[in-house]
Amino acid sequence: MVNVAQLQQEIREFAASIGIDKIGFTTAAPFVKLKDRLKQQQELNYQSGFEEPDVEKRTKPFLLLEGAESIISIAVAYPSKMADSPRGKKGERRGMFCRASWGEDYHTVLRDKLAQLELFILTKVPDARLRSMVDTGELVDRAVAERAGIGWSAKNCSIITPEFGSYVYLGEMITNLPFAPDRAMEDQCLDCTLCLDACPTGALIQPGQLNAQRCIAFLTQTKQPVPEEFRQKIGNRLYGCDTCQTVCPKNKGMNHTHQPAFTPEPERVKPLLLSLLSLSNRQFKEQYGHMSGSWRGKNPIQRNALIALAHFKDESAIPELGRLVREDARPMIRGTAVWALGRIGTEPAEEILQKVSQIEQDEAVIAEINKAMKQLSSNQKKEV
Template sequence: MNVNQFQQELITYAHSIGIDKIGFASSDPFRELKNRLKRQQELGYQSGFEEPDLDKRTVPSLLLNEAESIISIAIAYPSRMENAPQGKKGERRGIFARASWGIDYHTVLRDRLAKLELFIAQHVEDAQTRSMVDTGELSDRAVAERAGIGWSAKNCSIITPEFGSYVYLGEIITNIPFAPDTPMEDECGDCRLCLDVCPTGALIEGGQLNAQRCIAYLTQTKTFLPDEFRTKIGNRIYGCDTCQTVCPKNKGKFNMHQIDFQPDPEIAKPLLVPLLKMSNKEFKSKFGHVSGSWRGKKPIQRNAILALAHFKEESAIPDLIDLLQKDERPVIRGTAAWAIGKIGTSEGMDALQNALKVENDPEVIEEIHKGLSFETIH
């Protein structure tokens, strides 16, 4: 087999099945990355969603014995929504981050990677492959950077010249010795807009993120949101795009060509109040196909409550009181109590006083007191 010739055939095939960029990298250990990840662990900056074994994250040969190279792919997703509905008083809306528009990207990229693996298997005898997207052991960004897909930016995204940072990444480790591509020069320069506008200061410095403070991470947690972040998430119910939307390299990058990722405006920007009492079945039926549903409905509902507090939406008070009185989940009852106090109607304050008489959960009682403490502010 002529490897160079097959590499060109693979590139052509990749583009034909809707892969926007493909690059090739060596399977050498990611030594510098390992040092960085070790530092992140020591500082407590990791989200906890990552593979804990640093060797598996940085030594490709531990994942595929005869690893020779890694194929990196990128698929662009849209940065704008056509016919986006506008929220208004009485009809407030939340927003899912762009990475949760359209069909779950894990599904789409796995399909494309499976097609690439099949193509390789059909053309190369004894080919070995192992693919992964996002939840795999390797760092998608480190692979993409080495494979020349884009440069690793200060906002911890890979930025491509063609699509900006609005790309999903995946990779295939293989025993085929493909010729490696050249990594790109960093083009962030002196710009530090992403660091300056991060709502929670999660971007510590260029390329270093404290995931524990990142809104994208916080919106996916299932416990009470720490007090300091409650007024910072706005109407975001899943994810955060701020460090991407301010990036000059993303200006004019709309990426509307991938049909799978075209957003349904009523799903990407849903009304908040109907979210509050959705059953699991209703939630799966409406949101089950988007990546933002992976943690279930509870974080989305908690964030919707906080968004209603952000808008000080008085019309939501009866629904919030209902949650406070009847919901079985302490996080939802407690967050509703905090939101009722933040919105601050007399009806709401009365409900908080009444709830104090019957609530048994210590954390919820604490949230009721927080809600009542807003009365002196209003």
Template sequence: MNTDQLKQEIIDYSKEIGIDKIGFTTADVFTELKERLKRQQELGYQSGFEKGTNEERTEPKRLLPGAQSIISIAMAYPSRMRKDAPKSRKEERRGFFCRASWGMDYHDVLRDRLQKLERFIHEKVTDAVTKVMVDTGELSDRAVAERAGVGFTGKNTLLITEEFGSFVYLGELITNIPFIPDSPIEDGCGDCRKCIDACPTGAIVQGGQLNAQRCIAFLTQTKDFLPEEFRSKLGNRVYGCDTCQLVCPKNQKVDFHHHPEFEPEDDIAKPLLKPMLTISNREFKEQFGHISGSWRGKKPIQRNAIIGLGHYKDKTAVDELISIMNNDPRPVIRGTAAWSLGKIGTEEAFDAITKAMEKESDQDVLFEMEKGLAFREVQSSKG
């Protein structure tokens, strides 16, 4: 088997099926990553969404016995919506899904491309052994792509490509075929620290190290009460955060619309907030089930939408928030609604919180109601 020729054929075929970048690396242990993961655990910086042990995440041969190489792919996604996309207006406030959740779920799209690549390889090499992964697998997509020369890791911990900046989705294919590896790219951040300085919560501890417990992108996906220190930072985000990407010099004027699957749908990428409060499970799945931001279900999105309405001080949402505070069976939603009502700060809202406290029995919800009422004192002091 001529692996050099096969490698070139794979590269050519990847372009035919819409893969924007491809790179090859060995299946050797990711030694540096293993140390970094260990350090993240010691510091308590992990998100809790990580899959597998440190060994499984850094030793490809544990995932595919006999592995020799890993093929990394990247597909670019848009960074801008069309100019006439709907804007958030008074009484019609909108939330915002991060760019990585625009269009069709990228897991499905990249898995489709990788499976095509997999079939192509098996047609060429009948005894080839392969394993496809997209984000939800044990391996770090970024670490694989970095070692395969697809891009370099920026100080914001995202992979940055020369052509598409960091607006790329990543996936990989492990195989027993011994391809000649590509060379990694040199770090391109230099002395720049714009992402570190711009992070709303200080989650980027230093260049290349992220405290996921403070990262808005991860916090928007949690299902419990959002710690209060982050609520004012959330703004109108209902899922994810793009701040560290938007300030990156490597991303300026970068906006690629190569793939129709990734094009944003106006009312999905920027949904009206008030309808999110009462959306049913079925409606949520029908409207948002095809995007990656729906993977945690509607509860985190609803919680974030409630906080967003408080951020906007949207008085037109008071009646709906009162209804939720009084009737929703989920403590996190009731409590967050009470907090948001206090943030909006009308007398009707404060009176409703006081009345609701008389029948509320959940201590966490009562604590949030007290926080909501505390906004009245803040108003009076500014008075």
């Protein structure tokens, strides 16, 4: 007969020994209130589309593991500051990967820790049934973490821990073992609304509700052209967005660097924008494939680099933008490069647009050319 209380303590100790920063336990009972929120998100079209579409699976752990009794939630901290951060300058502008893409892909790191935890449990209880997941699984990591006492669910939809702020990665394991549940934390955001006020696109509709379709973190990952209303707001972000975390008072002074896997490589997480535009698929995978921000491939990153060059109005990029609009096979890249040329707005940029307007065949790109030319013409009239 297994002494569950003793095993639970042993799991806590083992988790700490393998670099799991926080661990909590909760029941495998259905997430009833969450189910209603998820259905509302679907009805409002606030979902990103990356989630598991079946709300039942997202809220009923017993559908994912027969005999589910409890869930173990884990959190691993990551840094918020970078030593020797490279600085961009005129002619050498840089983009930025969000903190959640610093170092090694957190999916890999947390899955490895959960695999070690599974093996430890199975050495104690060989017939235990276990199922682990990180981010891409059916369960909502934040909901599990909240109920397991890892932290509280903040207004920006992050889990905030007292020890590490919101700079933590989350994962969980469903088990058929009846562990005693930990207590959930009380909300400590109180009347603060800094994250809602600072969101560049107004994606935080209200406390705890995010319209992912407007969230820059989502927009930088899409494989389609970024809607024009959001392009200038993206700035020089290549992947993700940290604004709602960096303004949070609970994150002030939080910078935990004890996880070597997440130590950022400065030239990877703040790369020169122009250097990104000529990377082949193989080169991109070699340089960025170990980072979580590479999961959608090079196309979204290169599109975002074009938006960033437009943000800086980088005239040194005009020759490369001209090459892309003439030679690149991808309409999204050609269209975004056209928009960037229109934003930079110099005479050489206009000349390129005039020439390419005679040869472009794609309707969406032609529409971008027409808008860019119209904007340039309007700007010239204002100057006169």
